[in-house]
Amino acid sequence: MKPSLSWMFMLLLVKETISQDFMEPSVNILIELKSIMGKIKVMEEKINELQMENREQNVQIEALKVRMNTTHGIFTAPVKGVYYFNIVLFNANPPSAGVHIIKNRARVVSITDNPPGEDSEDTASNSVTLLLEKGDQIHIELIEKRKVYTDLAGRNSFSGHLLFPTE
Numbered sequence: 001m002k003p004s005l006s007w008m009f010m011l012l013l014v015k016e017t018i019s020q021d022f023m024e025p026s027v028n029i030l031i032e033l034k035s036i037m038g039k040i041k042v043m044e045e046k047i048n049e050l051q052m053e054n055r056e057q058n059v060q061i062e063a064l065k066v067r068m069n070t071t072h073g074i075f076t077a078p079v080k081g082v083y084y085f086n087i088v089l090f091n092a093n094p095p096s097a098g099v100h101i102i103k104n105r106a107r108v109v110s111i112t113d114n115p116p117g118e119d120s121e122d123t124a125s126n127s128v129t130l131l132l133e134k135g136d137q138i139h140i141e142l143i144e145k146r147k148v149y150t151d152l153a154g155r156n157s158f159s160g161h162l163l164f165p166t167e
């Protein structure tokens, strides 16, 4: 069977179309490459920015950690901001337990618990959110004639953290 003239013509057209695609691509590779390089540069700048932010936050966290004086348990605010404090108090036996959270010299909140037999709970907690100026101090104070029970179970805690700085 001999190829017809129309078949031959169609083959020539296909060949011409394919060679045109390779020789004249509809995508300008150099422009696309420049665009991709630009996007990579923007992403690199964003990554550097995020790494810098992360480093600054880590420095702030470290600064907060060292602001709690472990000798006398007084926290000093390193920056003006909104802080959250929480205390959990466990009581296993008489007398009653109780402490205040003190901001500078003022009582903010109290936590108390009667010994077993006088009530049905052994654990009390309280928390407070405070706007602190840089240098404000927070500590726990024992209520007169009360105690803080302690053992190896770690059932009492006092914790706090900066929610956000305001300057």
Ligand SMILES: [Ca+2]
Residues within 6 Å of the ligand: 091, 113, 114, 115, 116, 119, 120, 121, 122, 123
């Ligand atoms: Ca109790």
